[in-house]
Amino acid sequence: MDLLVEDATFVTMAEPAGPAEAMLVRDGRIAAIGPAEQVRAAADGAQVVVRLDGATVIPGLIDAHCHVTDVGYLAAAADCSQPSAPGIEAIKARLADAAGRTPDGSWVTGGGYAEYKLRENRHPTRADLDQAVPGRPAVLYHTSLHACVLNTAALREAGFADGQPDPPGGAFGRDREGRLDGVLYEAPMFALFARNLHRDLARMSDDTGSGLIGAAGRKLSSFGISSACDADLRRETFAAFAAADAAGHLRQRIYGLIVHDQADAVPPGRHSGRLATEAVKIWADGGMSSRTAAIHGSYPVPPYGSGILSFERDELTAMVRDFDARGFQVCIHAQGDRAIETVLDAYAAVLTAGGETPSGLWPSGGNPRRHRIEHGGAMYPYLTERAAALGIVIASQPGFLSGLGDGFAAAFPDRYDELYAFASWQRAGITVAGSSDSPVITADPRIGIRDARLRRTGDGRVLGPGERLSAREALALYTTQAAIACHREDEIGSLEPGKLADFTVLDGNPLEIEPERIPGLGVLATVLDGTPVYQSGDIIPGG
Ligand SMILES: [Zn+2]
Numbered sequence: 001m002d003l004l005v006e007d008a009t010f011v012t013m014a015e016p017a018g019p020a021e022a023m024l025v026r027d028g029r030i031a032a033i034g035p036a037e038q039v040r041a042a043a044d045g046a047q048v049v050v051r052l053d054g055a056t057v058i059p060g061l062i063d064a065h066c067h068v069t070d071v072g073y074l075a076a077a078a079d080c081s082q083p084s085a086p087g088i089e090a091i092k093a094r095l096a097d098a099a100g101r102t103p104d105g106s107w108v109t110g111g112g113y114a115e116y117k118l119r120e121n122r123h124p125t126r127a128d129l130d131q132a133v134p135g136r137p138a139v140l141y142h143t144s145l146h147a148c149v150l151n152t153a154a155l156r157e158a159g160f161a162d163g164q165p166d167p168p169g170g171a172f173g174r175d176r177e178g179r180l181d182g183v184l185y186e187a188p189m190f191a192l193f194a195r196n197l198h199r200d201l202a203r204m205s206d207d208t209g210s211g212l213i214g215a216a217g218r219k220l221s222s223f224g225i226s227s228a229c230d231a232d233l234r235r236e237t238f239a240a241f242a243a244a245d246a247a248g249h250l251r252q253r254i255y256g257l258i259v260h261d262q263a264d265a266v267p268p269g270r271h272s273g274r275l276a277t278e279a280v281k282i283w284a285d286g287g288m289s290s291r292t293a294a295i296h297g298s299y300p301v302p303p304y305g306s307g308i309l310s311f312e313r314d315e316l317t318a319m320v321r322d323f324d325a326r327g328f329q330v331c332i333h334a335q336g337d338r339a340i341e342t343v344l345d346a347y348a349a350v351l352t353a354g355g356e357t358p359s360g361l362w363p364s365g366g367n368p369r370r371h372r373i374e375h376g377g378a379m380y381p382y383l384t385e386r387a388a389a390l391g392i393v394i395a396s397q398p399g400f401l402s403g404l405g406d407g408f409a410a411a412f413p414d415r416y417d418e419l420y421a422f423a424s425w426q427r428a429g430i431t432v433a434g435s436s437d438s439p440v441i442t443a444d445p446r447i448g449i450r451d452a453r454l455r456r457t458g459d460g461r462v463l464g465p466g467e468r469l470s471a472r473e474a475l476a477l478y479t480t481q482a483a484i485a486c487h488r489e490d491e492i493g494s495l496e497p498g499k500l501a502d503f504t505v506l507d508g509n510p511l512e513i514e515p516e517r518i519p520g521l522g523v524l525a526t527v528l529d530g531t532p533v534y535q536s537g538d539i540i541p542g543g
Pocket residue numbers: 065067231437
């Protein structure tokens with residue numbers, strides 16, 4: 001049945017953007033969009049008319065770098081968030097309850113707490129968790145995913161003991177006597193999370209895995225997200241996505257970035273309209289807030305190093321050359337300037353096939369596979385110029401600015417205004433795609449759109465005021481630009497005739513309201529192929 005959508009503000013993001021008062025959806029695609037008379041003329045009389053009472057229709061939002069499976073994994077954990085669990089007693093009850101439904105061999109898992117929102121205003125400890133879950137491992141993840149708490153059995157199984165020094169890139173919480181109090185910060189937390197996730201996924205049946213993807217999809221669609229790049233696709237997570245797709249449970253189009261050492265374990269290609277695996281993911285360095293991003297010079301804050309470079313230039317170049325020859329889009333995590341330089345060296349060697357042009361620059365368009373840099377935190381001007389010349393696409397995270405920005409300012413006291421330089425990158429001609437890196441921060445793109453405009457940290461400091469984007473540029477990160485980063489600009493990213501009918505209905509216009517108010521915009525519906533996958537009311541038939 002055709003849908004005629006009327007009485008709405010349409011932010012089409014098309015270039016050039018003509019006036020749009022109505023949209024006709026036929027067979028999952030946009031058949032017409034424009035002046036009401038023109039669109040009605042294209043309808044055949046049998047359509048369902050949807051009047052949106054002045055709501056705003058934007059293209060379905062795209063998250064170009066998200067750890068979708070992790071989002072689902074945490075959604076399935078015991079909810080220990082505030083205000084739902086206001087104090088440590090409530091958290092203990094949730095964990096005790098979760099123990100009853102956690103299979104043997106898996107850790108009892110909770111997530112979402114923030115110590116500063118708890119009645120006790122402190123992290124729960126190993127002793128608290130021991131009371132809730134005695135005798136078997138239990139873990140409680142902090143909402144930031146930069147810390148967690150383990151009970152005694154979990155500390156033992158993870159190999160952590162009293163008297164052990166703090167590990168590189170991280171720290172243990174300790175009690176007054178110096179014994180581990182169960183809290184882990186940064187590096188050991190990241191390693192533990194990855195290990196638990198992959199152990200649990202490897203054991204999951206297709207049904208459970210598909211359920212986890214379903215939980216992630218419900219959450220992402222409630223934020224208006226209709227497509228996402230999964231930045232960490234492996235054999236077992238691909239199986240979960242494929243099972244969810246076969247069952248018709250995918251609420252987003254998923255473009256998987258296959259972890260490089262799994263490239264032979266995951267079939268490449270377009271598997272359906274909602275699942276594709278055409279890219280590989282490589283990590284060149286660590287993170288900015290954990291100070292493991294590889295930089296020139298050293299950090300003025302603990303652990304005072306220069307970060308960690310995962311591959312030397314020649315090794316990385318060989319990998320890029322191999323994946324490029326096999327037809328993959330290559331997406332490389334690179335945060336520090338030293339890592340970004342190494343990645344650009346590798347890309348230059350492959351894309352210019354034996355040397356750069358005499359000017360040292362390569363005309364844009366020389367990167368047909370759209371090889372990407374993920375994050376690009378400390379991509380300073382000389383690196384920006386090189387990336388632009390090579391035609392490299394950047395998938396970055398504006399929402400880091402409010403979520404992690406104060407940590408960046410501490411780690412880069414002299415250059416924080418140059419981090420995540422979205423406006424400079426765009427002026428240089430680089431395609432910049434918006435994304436969350438969730439669950440590192442929330443997957444909510446409304447936060448990212450606001451942060452791209454304001455660049456304000458949690459403490460209220462503005463990082464790089466000259467890098468603030470306009471309303472339209474900020475929305476483009478999550479629509480037209482992200483579509484290019486996924487090779488899908490012919491299908492998604494703007495509302496135009498012939499494109500897929502993927503759209504999001506908001507209760508206000510993100511181009512018109514004050515940026516501070518963008519996170520408060522309500523998502524009324526998220527629609528894929530003309531069918532709602534999420535609705536807060538019952539405004540669109542189907543689904
Ligand atoms: Zn990531």
